[in-house]
Amino acid sequence: DNCEHVLEGADAGEPWAIALVARAGPVLARIGAVLATMYDPDRIVISGAVARGLLPAIEIANGLVAGDLHGPAPVLVSSPLGADVVATGAVMGAVEAARQGALALALRRAVVPHPV
Numbered sequence: 001d002n003c004e005h006v007l008e009g010a011d012a013g014e015p016w017a018i019a020l021v022a023r024a025g026p027v028l029a030r031i032g033a034v035l036a037t038m039y040d041p042d043r044i045v046i047s048g049a050v051a052r053g054l055l056p057a058i059e060i061a062n063g064l065v066a067g068d069l070h071g072p073a074p075v076l077v078s079s080p081l082g083a084d085v086v087a088t089g090a091v092m093g094a095v096e097a098a099r100q101g102a103l104a105l106a107l108r109r110a111v112v113p114h115p116v
């Protein structure tokens with residue numbers, strides 16, 4: 001709720017909100033650099049309810065992230081999928097885990113011989 005208020009203020013040209021969003025850019029750049037060092041991704045996707053509102057901070061971060069790295073920098077992008085993408089991904093992960101568990105259980109039952 002507070003984050004949305006800040007992003008709306010920045011969109012409306014409020015100086016205090018613009019300053020806060022501008023401060024988020026270097027933070028995102030550092031996070032991107034840490035992730036790039038550990039995982040070497042080509043792209044880091046910022047998702048969730050505030051992703052679109054963070055476009056100005058993401059642009060700042062893209063300009064800074066390479067300065068924190070010795071190798072190629074990932075591109076930070078905003079997900080177009082909206083606020084529910086995080087919850088949808090979590091549900092899909094749970095469904096996949098349940099399917100894998102069910103498959104393992106079915107395979108175990110198929111291998112165990114039945115008493116005669």
